[in-house]
Amino acid sequence: MNTTLDKLIKGVIALVRDVEGEDPTSMRLMEIGFIAGQSVARTGQAPAGDPIEYSVGGSRVGLRKSEAARIIVHVPAI
Amino acid sequence: MSSKLPLEANTKPKSRLLGVVALVGNPNTGKSSLFNALCGMNAKVGNFPGVTVEKKTGQWKAFDGSHIEVVDLPGTYSLAARSADESIAVEVLLGKSTKILEHGYQSSKDAPGDLEPQPDCVIVVVDAAAIERNLYLFSQVRELGLPTLLVLNMWDRVSSDSDLTIDVPKLSESLGVPVLTAVASKRQGIKEIQRAVEEMLADRSTGSKRPVSPIQPDIYPPLFLEETQELQRWLLARGHTVHRFEVSRLLIDAGGPIESYWKHVLNSGSVSEQKDITGASDAGNDTDGLDSKLQSIRARLKEADLSVPRMEPKLRHAWIKSTIKEAVRRSALPVVTFSDRIDRLLTHQVWGLLSLIAVLFFVFQAVFASIGTGWLSEQIDFGCETLALLVSSTIPPGALRSLLNDGVIAGVGGVLVFIPQIAVLFLLIAILEDCGYMARVALVMDRWMSMLGLSGRAFLPLMTSFGCAVPGIMSARTIASRRDRMVAILVAPLMSCSARLPVYTLMITTFIPTISYFNGWVSLQGLLFLAMYSLGAVVAIPIAWLLKKFAFPGPTSPFVLEMPSYKWPSWRVVLSQVWEQVRSFAVRAGTLIFCTSILLWAAAYFPSEHREENQLVAKLESIEARSGEVLRPEIAPASDVDIEAISMRINQLRATSIEQSFLGRFGRSIEPVFHAVGWDWRIGVGVIASFPAREVIIATLGTIYSLGGDVDEGSESLAEQLRASKWPDGRPVFTWVTALSIMVFFALCAQCAATLVAIKRETKTWFWPVFTFVYMTTLAYFSAMLVYIVGSQF
Numbered sequence: 085m086n087t088t089l090d091k092l093i094k095g096v097i098a099l100v101r102d103v104e105g106e107d108p109t110s111m112r113l114m115e116i117g118f119i120a121g122q123s124v125a126r127t128g129q130a131p132a133g134d135p136i137e138y139s140v141g142g143s144r145v146g147l148r149k150s151e152a153a154r155i156i157v158h159v160p161a162i
Numbered sequence: 163m164s165s166k167l168p169l170e171a172n173t174k175p176k177s178r179l180l181g182v183v184a185l186v187g188n189p190n191t192g193k194s195s196l197f198n199a200l201c202g203m204n205a206k207v208g209n210f211p212g213v214t215v216e217k218k219t220g221q222w223k224a225f226d227g228s229h230i231e232v233v234d235l236p237g238t239y240s241l242a243a244r245s246a247d248e249s250i251a252v253e254v255l256l257g258k259s260t261k262i263l264e265h266g267y268q269s270s271k272d273a274p275g276d277l278e279p280q281p282d283c284v285i286v287v288v289d290a291a292a293i294e295r296n297l298y299l300f301s302q303v304r305e306l307g308l309p310t311l312l313v314l315n316m317w318d319r320v321s322s323d324s325d326l327t328i329d330v331p332k333l334s335e336s337l338g339v340p341v342l343t344a345v346a347s348k349r350q351g352i353k354e355i356q357r358a359v360e361e362m363l364a365d366r367s368t369g370s371k372r373p374v375s376p377i378q379p380d381i382y383p384p385l386f387l388e389e390t391q392e393l394q395r396w397l398l399a400r401g402h403t404v405h406r407f408e409v410s411r412l413l414i415d416a417g418g419p420i421e422s423y424w425k426h427v428l429n430s431g432s433v434s435e436q437k438d439i440t441g442a443s444d445a446g447n448d449t450d451g452l453d454s455k456l457q458s459i460r461a462r463l464k465e466a467d468l469s470v471p472r473m474e475p476k477l478r479h480a481w482i483k484s485t486i487k488e489a490v491r492r493s494a495l496p497v498v499t500f501s502d503r504i505d506r507l508l509t510h511q512v513w514g515l516l517s518l519i520a521v522l523f524f525v526f527q528a529v530f531a532s533i534g535t536g537w538l539s540e541q542i543d544f545g546c547e548t549l550a551l552l553v554s555s556t557i558p559p560g561a562l563r564s565l566l567n568d569g570v571i572a573g574v575g576g577v578l579v580f581i582p583q584i585a586v587l588f589l590l591i592a593i594l595e596d597c598g599y600m601a602r603v604a605l606v607m608d609r610w611m612s613m614l615g616l617s618g619r620a621f622l623p624l625m626t627s628f629g630c631a632v633p634g635i636m637s638a639r640t641i642a643s644r645r646d647r648m649v650a651i652l653v654a655p656l657m658s659c660s661a662r663l664p665v666y667t668l669m670i671t672t673f674i675p676t677i678s679y680f681n682g683w684v685s686l687q688g689l690l691f692l693a694m695y696s697l698g699a700v701v702a703i704p705i706a707w708l709l710k711k712f713a714f715p716g717p718t719s720p721f722v723l724e725m726p727s728y729k730w731p732s733w734r735v736v737l738s739q740v741w742e743q744v745r746s747f748a749v750r751a752g753t754l755i756f757c758t759s760i761l762l763w764a765a766a767y768f769p770s771e772h773r774e775e776n777q778l779v780a781k782l783e784s785i786e787a788r789s790g791e792v793l794r795p796e797i798a799p800a801s802d803v804d805i806e807a808i809s810m811r812i813n814q815l816r817a818t819s820i821e822q823s824f825l826g827r828f829g830r831s832i833e834p835v836f837h838a839v840g841w842d843w844r845i846g847v848g849v850i851a852s853f854p855a856r857e858v859i860i861a862t863l864g865t866i867y868s869l870g871g872d873v874d875e876g877s878e879s880l881a882e883q884l885r886a887s888k889w890p891d892g893r894p895v896f897t898w899v900t901a902l903s904i905m906v907f908f909a910l911c912a913q914c915a916a917t918l919v920a921i922k923r924e925t926k927t928w929f930w931p932v933f934t935f936v937y938m939t940t941l942a943y944f945s946a947m948l949v950y951i952v953g954s955q956f
Contacts, residue, residue, distance in 0.1 A: 130608060
């Protein structure tokens with residue numbers, strides 16, 4: 085099932101499918117590891133629920149929901 | 163920090179320069195630790211010419227007595243030249259001057275524009291635990307064709323980590339460069355890195371037996387390489403020899419600084435000629451040629467499913483994956499690390515906020531505790547007093563003595579006393595930064611900062627501004643979005659910096675009663691301190707909102723922030739940062755405030771008559787000297803009476819002379835302006851004199867109330883003199899309302915030349931510092947007026 089990263093719930097490991105857009109933000113997301121085939125998981129969030137912290141490629145990255153929504157992920161069927 | 167600041171005179175060895183090595187790496191890879199470990203603490207910090215990107219250079223001595231120079235490049239994820247930091251890295255690595263940036267970022271006039279030599283080799287520092295992502299930058303650096311060394315830093319985290327294994331020899335083989343491991347914060351592996359660099363440099367100078375990691379064209383597909391060569395030939399036909407790496411960046415980074423630079427070069431026909439941005443409309447053929455050339459190449463690439471810029475990260479990550487698959491093994495499942503567990507607490511809905519508040523509270527406590535009580539403060543005070551006494555005993559009373567004691571020593575000494583607080587604040591900020599907590603602060607605060615139209619990243623610059631707005635404004639460089647950065651820079655001076663502290667301290671301790679509540683746990687004075695400290699930050703909220711709404715409209719900028727793993731801070735990194743901040747403050751005090759002190763002293767000293775005063779002072783001193791030498795108790799009472807009478811006369815003369823001075827005349831002539839906020843001309847004069855640097859106010863008030871109170875009436879403190887001062891009708895000048903009005907004015911006013919200069923440097927125009935000055939001064943004046951009017955009702 086494909087969805088966007090901001091909708092990923094905790095405890096599920098998803099695979100990155102694509103990052104939408106080619107502006108600097110999308111390029112930065114790709115450079116720091118949000119690239120097709122990379123596994124990604126939600127590891128935490130700010131007290132206000134946004135931004136969200138993700139684990140990708142051995143590092144932790146904080147993204148706002150609006151940025152996470154650019155990233156399309158594949159969630160394996162349970 | 164201005165590049166004009168006199169840099170510390172380093173004891174530069176006159177030895178032979180073996181070579182220059184550039185240090186590159188992602189942020190949070192321990193690059194600063196490695197730099198410190200390689201070069202020791204004697205780094206030179208300045209700016210890259212023309213831009214406000216910090217440039218750090220250092221050196222180490224090689225085995226044969228020659229030395230190696232290290233240039234620390236800004237931490238960056240990529241060499242795609244999108245930001246100022248990235249452009250600088252590209253430029254230095256290509257060995258160009260700041261020409262790309264001169265065009266793209268409108269350099270300031272004072273840029274010397276000297277040519278930076280290309281480094282002889284490159285050290286790429288990576289966080290071993292996040293090696294995959296870090297190799298992205300490495301994959302770009304290796305295309306430069308320079309001898310490259312890969313350092314896997316924070317190696318202790320990998321060796322203790324069971325889900326990641328790295329086979330170093332295999333990695334070195336598949337990447338084609340030497341690979342070393344290090345724990346820079348513990349100084350492990352540093353000697354080996356130095357030896358490896360020395361060997362690479364020696365090989366280079368002896369005609370190279372080792373291959374100098376040639377460009378391995380296995381990242382880009384053949385079509386892209388052909389197109390790059392085509393573009394390279396096209397540029398060569400126009401007389402420009404361009405490195406293949408730069409050509410590929412020109413092709414990939416559509417609309418970036420390199421593209422606009424080359425358009426400009428081909429348009430003007432010369433690299434060094436003055437740029438004219440508006441001239442782009444009547445661009446010559448070559449510019450059109452470059453435009454259509456790039457467009458056609460990019461179109462052809464797109465047809466082959468290689469559309470720029472998206473193809474680059476895909477190709478690079480694919481290359482990384484295939485290259486390291488033998489050497490690096492990572493368990494497929496993301497594991498919950500120790501750092502994650504700390505994060506759960508520190509970003510928790512309740513505990514996260516509470517711990518942030520606790521941390522901030524601790525920081526403030528520590529800063530307050532260090533006010534004027536620390537050992538260093540006492541030493542500085544003592545040093546100033548000793549110096550003043552020495553001056554008094556060697557120089558006869560007169561203009562020169564007054565200049566030295568009341569202008570120079572009082573002015574600079576009064577500022578140096580604040581060094582302990584600045585050191586404490588930056589010590590704590592540096593620790594929080596280095597241990598990884600600051601990124602969490604940005605994460606936790608982002609939601610609320612975004613309500614102001616700012617990102618969580620603006621929290622650090624603004625918090626730093628509570629120490630001093632100058633480093634705060636400089637640290638706003640880490641905010642990627644220009645609009646966010648501008649707003650952060652423009653509200654940063656509102657944060658209550660440490661130079662406002664002495665004003666709050668003096669006013670509150672002198673005029674606010676020591677009432678406490680809740681069994682002494684909360685005091686009125688403490689509450690007022692807190693209120694004054696918060697005032698600027700609270701006022702900043704609507705100001706930021708207005709700036710965002712009217713001056714910098716647009717959508718909210720993105721938040722993409724790496725959360726580094728928590729670690730113990732490296733004391734070397736922390737201390738070197740504290741040293742930098744303290745030194746830059748001391749240099750500022752030594753130059754700007756020094757000049758202000760002298761000017762102010764002259765304005766308060768001339769053109770009044772000082773003959774009688776000087777004669778009396780000399781008389782007083784001779785009486786004191788006599789009574790000190792000859793201890794005859796029967797004479798002492800008579801001397802005491804004499805001394806008292808003479809002192810009173812001296813004070814009267816001084817009060818008159820300051821009233822008749824240039825400063826006094828000016829203050830009296832615009833007295834109605836001060837009356838509106840409840841001040842007399844003396845306070846007004848003090849405030850005017852402290853516009854270049856607000857910390858001057860204490861020294862000025864001291865000067866105005868008793869020019870040089872160091873003779874004998876030194877026991878009468880400034881606070882007592884303030885309490886005693888009266889309006890002509892006998893009412894006291896200072897009440898709690900006046901004190902409040904002064905504090906509010908100081909809280910909101912832009913009384914700091916250094917801050918305004920920093921804004922100019924960061925925004926490259928005088929418009930924004932002038933804007934900041936006008937809006938803050940207006941705001942401060944009318945707020946003080948409001949306080950006075952409302953306060954007078956009680």
